[in-house]
Amino acid sequence: MGSTDMNSSSALNVAVVGGGLVGSLEAILLAKRGFNVELYEAREDIRTLEHVSGRSINLALSVRGRAALQLVGLEEQIVHDGIPMNARLIHSLSGKLSSQPYGKEGQFILSVDRRLLNETLLTEAEKYPNIQLHFSHKLLQANLDKGTLVFKKEDGSEMTVQPDLIIGCDGAYSAIRKQMIRLGRMSYSQEYIPHGYMELCIPPKEGKFATRINYLHIWPRDEFMMIALPNMDASFTCTLFMPFAQFDQIENEGETAGLDFFRKYFPDAIPLIGEKEIKETFLKNRGLPMVSIKCSHYNYKDRVLIMGDAAHAMVPFYGQGMNCGFEDCVVLEELLEKYNNDFAKVLPAFSEHRAPDAQAMCDLAMYNYVEMRSLVNSRWFLLKKKVDKFLNWLMPKKYIPLYTMVTFSRIRYHSVIQQWKRQDKFVEKALFYLMCVPAASIGVFMLSYFKPSTFSWLRK
Numbered sequence: 270m271g272s273t274d275m276n277s278s279s280a281l282n283v284a285v286v287g288g289g290l291v292g293s294l295e296a297i298l299l300a301k302r303g304f305n306v307e308l309y310e311a312r313e314d315i316r317t318l319e320h321v322s323g324r325s326i327n328l329a330l331s332v333r334g335r336a337a338l339q340l341v342g343l344e345e346q347i348v349h350d351g352i353p354m355n356a357r358l359i360h361s362l363s364g365k366l367s368s369q370p371y372g373k374e375g376q377f378i379l380s381v382d383r384r385l386l387n388e389t390l391l392t393e394a395e396k397y398p399n400i401q402l403h404f405s406h407k408l409l410q411a412n413l414d415k416g417t418l419v420f421k422k423e424d425g426s427e428m429t430v431q432p433d434l435i436i437g438c439d440g441a442y443s444a445i446r447k448q449m450i451r452l453g454r455m456s457y458s459q460e461y462i463p464h465g466y467m468e469l470c471i472p473p474k475e476g477k478f479a480t481r482i483n484y485l486h487i488w489p490r491d492e493f494m495m496i497a498l499p500n501m502d503a504s505f506t507c508t509l510f511m512p513f514a515q516f517d518q519i520e521n522e523g524e525t526a527g528l529d530f531f532r533k534y535f536p537d538a539i540p541l542i543g544e545k546e547i548k549e550t551f552l553k554n555r556g557l558p559m560v561s562i563k564c565s566h567y568n569y570k571d572r573v574l575i576m577g578d579a580a581h582a583m584v585p586f587y588g589q590g591m592n593c594g595f596e597d598c599v600v601l602e603e604l605l606e607k608y609n610n611d612f613a614k615v616l617p618a619f620s621e622h623r624a625p626d627a628q629a630m631c632d633l634a635m636y637n638y639v640e641m642r643s644l645v646n647s648r649w650f651l652l653k654k655k656v657d658k659f660l661n662w663l664m665p666k667k668y669i670p671l672y673t674m675v676t677f678s679r680i681r682y683h684s685v686i687q688q689w690k691r692q693d694k695f696v697e698k699a700l701f702y703l704m705c706v707p708a709a710s711i712g713v714f715m716l717s718y719f720k721p722s723t724f725s726w727l728r729k
Contacts, residue, residue, distance in 0.1 A: 286309050443575060
């Protein structure tokens with residue numbers, strides 16, 4: 270393809286496949302750089318639909334995602350349309366509540382509506398004369414060597430396009446990635462975890478929130494858990510995560526099994542959700558799967574690039590899926606600036622830079638499920654959290670808690686894991702030695718206080 274510069278970028282055509290969160294954001298960023306952008310989405314325009322199928326797990330927007338929205342001038346609007354969550358609120362089996370702040374005072378993650386955010390990005394994209402949105406265009410074929418894409422339109426006809434650059438933002442089951450794998454030399458792994466999810470809702474009570482607002486609610490139960498995030502309409506979206514074996518057992522035990530399960534494990538949530546609603550949810554729905562996908566590289570020559578879930582789908586337990594995808598857009602923007610829009614340099618550099626970080630985040634997301642459903646109840650875990658907080662206060666630049674690095678910074682994800690392991694090892698050793706000191710002191714005291722003859726019977 271050769272090198273391009275800012276003055277010639279306006280003559281280059283980019284096809285973005287996938288009009289979800291990452292695709293619509295990336296289209297805007299490319300348009301701002303002067304490229305002609307054609308965005309193709311298989312679904313209808315979600316702004317015209319009453320109901321949108323697919324995932325609706327609430328999004329937790331944090332620093333990495335906000336950095337991307339800031340680049341397109343939407344950060345302030347999205348923050349206004351979201352609800353701050355300052356801490357986890359842990360619901361014990363007895364109904365006792367305990368709070369675990371996310372970071373320092375003033376630090377929070379933001380509960381945002383997936384559909385509203387996607388609609389906002391699409392509406393913003395329409396403002397650019399060099400962006401064309403094509404809905405109901407399903408990708409049928411992709412010849413990545415020739416750079417051609419064949420789409421099936423809503424009327425059944427086919428359309429072939431040949432852009433200068435193809436960017437695949439078409440999700441975890443990406444058709445673009447599938448073609449890249451067929452071309453060879455691409456590492457790829459896919460893991461379905463043995464746990465599924467099911468969504469419920471805590472409706473408003475007399476027009477107001479039925480429980481505390483500015484928290485991410487967690488009901489940790491070791492092998493499974495439920496979370497709840499607040500919505501702007503005063504409702505909460507609840508998500509139950511647990512092994513498929515447990516879902517199957519409830520399904521096989523009859524129509525009251527779901528409610529019985531809640532009575533046993535989530536009794537304080539029943540008056541919030543409603544007995545009827547719980548029964549109907551379990552009767553009408555089944556647990557849905559969650560997949561973790563890793564691959565490398567993210568580019569094919571200087572013609573094709575995949576981003577977002579197409580490159581690194583992750584389980585939702587760290588709330589970083591969208592944030593990681595949005596950070597992809599920031600990284601690509603930085604590389605386009607660094608290499609003056611030269612795709613031959615930018616695309617390989619993106620793969621080299623981003624793959625280790627995204628793969629690290631996939632691993633962290635897996636870890637956080639264990640933390641949320643089980644470790645948050647551990648006294649040892651809570652003690653280490655207090656030590657984390659103290660050491661961060663003592664050495665704010667040298668010692669940064671794991672969650673803070675992931676959520677409230679742009680430290681590269683793979684560097685986060687390396688630093689976390691060093692810090693965790695230090696804290697483990699420090700706590701061990703601190704606990705040994707009292708025991709050693711007691712031993713010395715006993716030896717000095719009692720005469721040796723006191724223990725003479727031990728030698729007999």
